Amino acid sequence: MSRIILLTIIAVFLSGCTSKVAKQTLEKYNQVFERVLTLEELISQTDFQTLSGEDITEMNKIGKELYYDYNPMDLTPEQVALCEKLKERVNKLRNDIIILTTNEIKNFKVTPWHHDELLLSQPQTYPIYLQKGEKLRWNITASKPISVQVCNADSRSVLKTYKGKSIVQDSLIVENSAIYFIDINPMGTQYIEFEINYKVNDMSRLGNATPIKVEQVECGKGDFGAKAVNGISMTRCFDEPRKFTLRGQLKAAFSGSSKALVAVQVPIGATDILYSMRIATSEQDRSSDGEFHKNLATSYKKVKFLGLPLYEKEKNGNVNLFSKLLDDNRPLRDEDAYCNMYVFRNQSQAKQFQDGTKAASVLNYDVDYSTLGTQSCNGRIPVKGLKTIYLAFENERVRFTNYLWVEVEAVVPKTEYFTTKYSIE
Numbered sequence: 001m002s003r004i005i006l007l008t009i010i011a012v013f014l015s016g017c018t019s020k021v022a023k024q025t026l027e028k029y030n031q032v033f034e035r036v037l038t039l040e041e042l043i044s045q046t047d048f049q050t051l052s053g054e055d056i057t058e059m060n061k062i063g064k065e066l067y068y069d070y071n072p073m074d075l076t077p078e079q080v081a082l083c084e085k086l087k088e089r090v091n092k093l094r095n096d097i098i099i100l101t102t103n104e105i106k107n108f109k110v111t112p113w114h115h116d117e118l119l120l121s122q123p124q125t126y127p128i129y130l131q132k133g134e135k136l137r138w139n140i141t142a143s144k145p146i147s148v149q150v151c152n153a154d155s156r157s158v159l160k161t162y163k164g165k166s167i168v169q170d171s172l173i174v175e176n177s178a179i180y181f182i183d184i185n186p187m188g189t190q191y192i193e194f195e196i197n198y199k200v201n202d203m204s205r206l207g208n209a210t211p212i213k214v215e216q217v218e219c220g221k222g223d224f225g226a227k228a229v230n231g232i233s234m235t236r237c238f239d240e241p242r243k244f245t246l247r248g249q250l251k252a253a254f255s256g257s258s259k260a261l262v263a264v265q266v267p268i269g270a271t272d273i274l275y276s277m278r279i280a281t282s283e284q285d286r287s288s289d290g291e292f293h294k295n296l297a298t299s300y301k302k303v304k305f306l307g308l309p310l311y312e313k314e315k316n317g318n319v320n321l322f323s324k325l326l327d328d329n330r331p332l333r334d335e336d337a338y339c340n341m342y343v344f345r346n347q348s349q350a351k352q353f354q355d356g357t358k359a360a361s362v363l364n365y366d367v368d369y370s371t372l373g374t375q376s377c378n379g380r381i382p383v384k385g386l387k388t389i390y391l392a393f394e395n396e397r398v399r400f401t402n403y404l405w406v407e408v409e410a411v412v413p414k415t416e417y418f419t420t421k422y423s424i425e
Contacts, residue, residue, distance in 0.1 A: 019074040025083070032068045033086055036093055039066070043097070053108060053206030056101050060203050063097025066090055105200060109137070112209035113182075113196040120186040126196055127153065127181040127422050129210035130174045133201050137171040138182055140194040147185040153422045154178035156224035179212060179422045211425040219419040231304065231416035232321075236293050237264050237273065237408040244404040245283065246339055246395035258395040261344075261354045262406060266383050270410040273389065274322065276378040278331040278405040279339055285405075292329065292378075292407035299328040304416070322380045322411075331376040337402050342392040343369045343381055350390035360394060383410075 039062070051059075068090040070083040113126045130136055140148060148168045150160040155178065162168045174180065182196055200206060219226050244260035264273060276292040303324055343366040344350035352358045353365075369381045373396075381389060395402045 021071055022074040022079075025070050025075060025079075028068075029070065029083060029086060032090065035066075036086070036089060039093060039097070043100070051104070053110060053208075056104050056108065057203055057206050059097060060101035063094050063101065066094040066097070101203070105203065105206065108206060109197040109199055110206070110209055111195060111197040113194070116193055118192050118194070119189070120184065120192050121189040123183055123185040125181050125183045125420060127179055127212045127214065128196065128198060129179050129212060129424055130198055131177045131200070131202070131205065132175065133173060134205070135171055135173050135199040136180060136196075137198065138168065138194065138196045140168040140184060140192065142166045142186065142190055142192050144186075144188065144190050146187055146190075146192070149183040149185075151181055151183065151225075152176070152178050153181050153420075179424070181422065213423045213425045215421045215423075216418050217421045219417050221417050223417065223419055225419040226417045227419065229304075229416050229418055231414055232300070233412050233414050234274070234293065234296055234300070234409045235267055235270075235412065237266075237410050238406075241289050241292075241405045241407045244393060244406070246393060246402040246404060248395060248397050248399045248401055259354065259356065259393065260404065261350055261390055261392045263350075264389045264391060264408050266387055266389060267410045267412060269412045270383050271413060272322070272383055272411040273381050274326065274378065274409045274411060275381065275391070276329065276331050276407045277341065277374075278376045279337040279374075280334040280376075280403050280405075281337045281400060282334075283403045286332070288332070289405050290407070293409055295329045296325055296409055299325045302328075326378045326380065330378055331405075333376045335375070336400075338373050338375045338397075339402050339404070340372045340394045340396060341370060341374055342366075342394070344390040344392060345384070345386055347388070347390070350392060353392050360392070365392070 068087050070087070072080050072083070075083065112128055128136065136150070138148075138150070140146070143166065145164040145166055146162075146168070147164070148160075148162040149158055150172065151158050152174075155176070159172060159180075160170065162170075184192060184194065186192060221228075242262050244262075246258050246260060249258055266273065274296065278286070278289065303321065340360070342353065342360050342363075344353065344363070345366055346364060349363045349365065353360055353363055366381075369379070371377070371379075383389065391406065391408075393404055393406075
């Protein structure tokens with residue numbers, strides 16, 4: 001019997017309703033009956049295996065909300081029977097929907113991580129939040145042997161380990177509600193194909209995977225998941241900024257000096273020194289004077305968690321790091337103030353400059369790191385194994401006095417350790 005004919009027969013059968021209560025009963029009956037027909041047709045045509053988690057959750061919600069009852073007042077026995085039949089039909093449909101959607105949980109999988117062709121050269125970690133009793137599954141394929149670990153991030157424990165295999169396919173029913181992760185080490189550079197999914201036990205977990213916040217935090221060498229990174233430590237070479245007065249050439253002929261020199265004692269193990277030089281025509285101090293060490297430390301903290309080596313011993317490997325630190329902390333410039341800065345690596349040459357027995361132009365200074373006619377600036381000077389480096393300054397201006405504030409930091413490579421911290425967003 002077609003849907004239209006069935007609705008027509010029911011409408012005629014209930015048309016004897018004359019009271020207000022009976023008419024309301026008829027209207028409600030027609031609404032519920034129409035909805036029941038729609039849901040039954042939908043269920044009969046639905047392939048549950050193609051539904052998303054949201055679809056299944058929504059259908060389960062519809063089933064639980066499906067309800068019908070009626071007021072028998074002013075209804076004929078035949079009308080009561082028809083309403084009772086609809087009530088039974090609604091109850092059966094509700095139970096069928098709940099059973100269907102609940103059973104579908106057993107077949108449904110949530111897949112937060114999937115790649116058909118991912119090129120890996122470094123270990124990569126994939127975190128997932130799971131509730132107690134849920135089943136974690138992974139299928140990983142590579143052309144060459146790989147290493148895989150399955151871990152509980154909260155308890156910091158390794159649950160399963162696979163080494164030297166090109167195919168890793170397994171599953172695990174988790175014993176605790178926690179954040180878990182699967183670490184894939186390609187053992188070189190190669191393409192990896194994998195799917196990481198899980199099965200849930202509760203309807204509320206059928207949606208998208210729980211978002212997880214990932215942070216890199218400092219840790220000790222022996223801590224869980226600790227990874228060594230080439231980092232640096234920075235040490236003040238002066239207790240406070242060295243301040244110099246460089247008189248103009250004309251005034252220096254009568255008193256004072258147009259030159260200044262400072263010896264920088266290099267700590268053991270240092271590879272470079274970083275300097276900040278502020279030049280001004282006024283001898284007034286600024287609040288930023290003396291903050292070079294603190295500001296460098298702040299900048300270093302910002303870049304140290306980028307996931308890249310912080311410092312490389314190979315030639316030019318540290319340029320990017322030092323450039324970033326220095327770019328963030330350039331001193332304010334006085335456009336009318338400038339001088340020459342010379343870098344001496346030999347004590348005798350530095351003394352001759354200081355004593356004025358020879359002009360800087362004939363002395364053996366480091367051309368690569370000396371700057372002529374410079375304004376306020378900062379920079380880097382490689383130590384090259386020396387214990388002392390001499391910074392020399394000269395004001396070539398005839399009339400005007402310059403004032404200098406110089407701060408120097410020594411850079412010592414060190415190994416730092418970081419681990420990954422996971423938390424639910």
